Amino acid sequence: MKKTVMVIGYGNDLRSDDGVGQSIANEIASWHLSSVQSLAVHQLTPDLAAALANTDLAIFVDACLPVDGYDVQIQALLPDCDVDGSVHTSNPRSLLALTQALYGNCPTAWLVTIPGINFEVGDRLSRIAEMGKAVALVKIIQILDKVRNCWVDIRASA
Secondary structure (H helix, E strand, O other), X not given: OOOOEEEXXXXXXXXXXXXXXXXXXXXXXXXXXXXXXXEEEOOEOOOHHHHHHOOOEEEEEEEEOOOOOOOOEEEEEOOXXXXXOOOOOEOHHHHHHHHHHHHOOOOEEEEEEEEOOOOOOEOOOOHHHHHHHHHHHHHHHHHHHHHHHHHHHHHHHO
């Protein structure tokens, strides 16, 4: 069985740093990695659940306001306890819960957040978001390498 990864970068690319998730997803898509699908979307919507149900690993990428410094944050995600009743937008945890409820499974998931300082109308990333983007890409590569090595180890021991 071939293992698959989905990277979903989301945010408004017309609101400066809010578009950093889409920018990262587009960059990863340009790498043409086998078994990695990369999507740049405005928002997380319920229709993504079908694709997530057939994915082994999901990496969600989004902008955030800096809270404690300007570090890129990575956190493991579990499905929300309740399925979000919203039919238009979602957060990663509620989208995972919807995927679980509809399809009986959901992928292992991570959330990568990149601090931004400019969320005004515009199409350019701030210097802070650009630096965060570079760090986030390295961290995503590390996740992909770690997962690929685990999958190789599992296949070799089978």
